Amino acid sequence: xxxxxxxxGESLDIEAAPDDDLASxxxxxxxxxxxxxxDGGICGASKVLIEGSAEMACGKAVQEADGxxxxxxxxIGSQDELHxxxxxxxxxxxxxxxxxxxxxxxxxxxxxxxxPDPTEAEVREAIxxxxxxxxxxxxxxxxxxxxxxxxxxxxxVATDGGxxxxxxxxxxxxxxxxxxx
Ligand code: FES
Ligand code: FES
Numbered sequence: 001x002x003x004x005x006x007x008x009g010e011s012l013d014i015e016a017a018p019d020d021d022l023a024s025x026x027x028x029x030x031x032x033x034x035x036x037x038x039d040g041g042i043c044g045a046s047k048v049l050i051e052g053s054a055e056m057a058c059g060k061a062v063q064e065a066d067g068x069x070x071x072x073x074x075x076i077g078s079q080d081e082l083h084x085x086x087x088x089x090x091x092x093x094x095x096x097x098x099x100x101x102x103x104x105x106x107x108x109x110x111x112x113x114x115x116p117d118p119t120e121a122e123v124r125e126a127i128x129x130x131x132x133x134x135x136x137x138x139x140x141x142x143x144x145x146x147x148x149x150x151x152x153x154x155x156x157v158a159t160d161g162g163x164x165x166x167x168x169x170x171x172x173x174x175x176x177x178x179x180x181x
Pocket of ligand 1: 023035036037038039040041042043044045046047056057058059
């Protein structure tokens with residue numbers, strides 16, 4: 001069957017079985033930032049924004065999404081111009097293997113659109129179904145709170161890049177007997 005989706009502003013006509021899961025369909029179409037990390041509905045790695053709501057794409061049949069407007073991680077910032085949420089994750093060293101990060105960023109985008117100035121408790125609740133096996137959750141939480149501040153114009157880092165708020169961990173440290181300035 002044929003289904004129509006608008007993904008990151010691009011209209012797509014997709015050939016798929018009605019019960020193919022949306023995560024697999026998006027990955028087949030090249031949106032490999034949508035991760036599949038569990039048997040379905042547990043890890044949050046497959047989250048995308050569907051009509052602005054963060055949903056696990058693995059748990060949704062493509063026919064349920066027919067006609068929908070979807071944003072994946074590929075549509076949030078770019079390599080050359082990171083979204084402030086992405087920049088905050090980088091600056092706070094909140095990324096290790098990175099597998100969970102697309103889902104976390106997608107969830108954060110929904111959170112900050114609905115709640116621009118969240119409390120730490122609200123941040124923790126928002127990402128409570130985004131599982132990370134690497135960092136723990138403290139650094140992502142700090143990054144999300146800082147991203148909110150940046151997007152509200154209160155952060156140490158301008159939304160157009162600017163100076164990272166977190167100190168460069170390598171600055172001024174000694175490595176192999178040489179000081180890294
Ligand atoms: S792959 Fe979708 S929630 Fe884990
Ligand atoms: S950074 Fe590796 S799973 Fe989260």
